[in-house]
Amino acid sequence: MDRWLQKEIELNQKHEEILVRREALLKQTELRLGDTQELSASVAHHWGQAKQRNQELIQEIVQCQTEARIQSARPSSFQLTALKERYWEMVEKETPKWKEEVKKAKRDKSNPPSAR
Secondary structure, three states, X not given: OHHHHHHHHHHHHHHHHHHHHHHHHHHHHHHHHHHHHHHHHHHHHHHHHHHHHHHHHHHHXXXXXXXXXXXXXXXXXXXXXXXXXXXXXHHXXXXXXXXXXXXXXXXXXXXXXHHO
């Protein structure tokens, strides 16, 4: 009988340990579930903000494209035309000098000072 009493005490202790572990696991599960719900709410909130921001950016892009089309359809002003002409005159004037500088740089690169 003593043996059976000892066995019952051991089983009761194990039962108590199991109940304590079960309670701890339940609390952890509740905490994680709460964290998961908070995370889901946060993700949903940020997703909504990102969607709104993207819509605003798309509207801005469309507006910029529309304005660019309107601007490009207008004839150039006299000042802009004059600036373009002066720019291309300068490019034509400076191109031979630039080409010579490029050739010189290539020669200097292919003949380093130590090889001379």
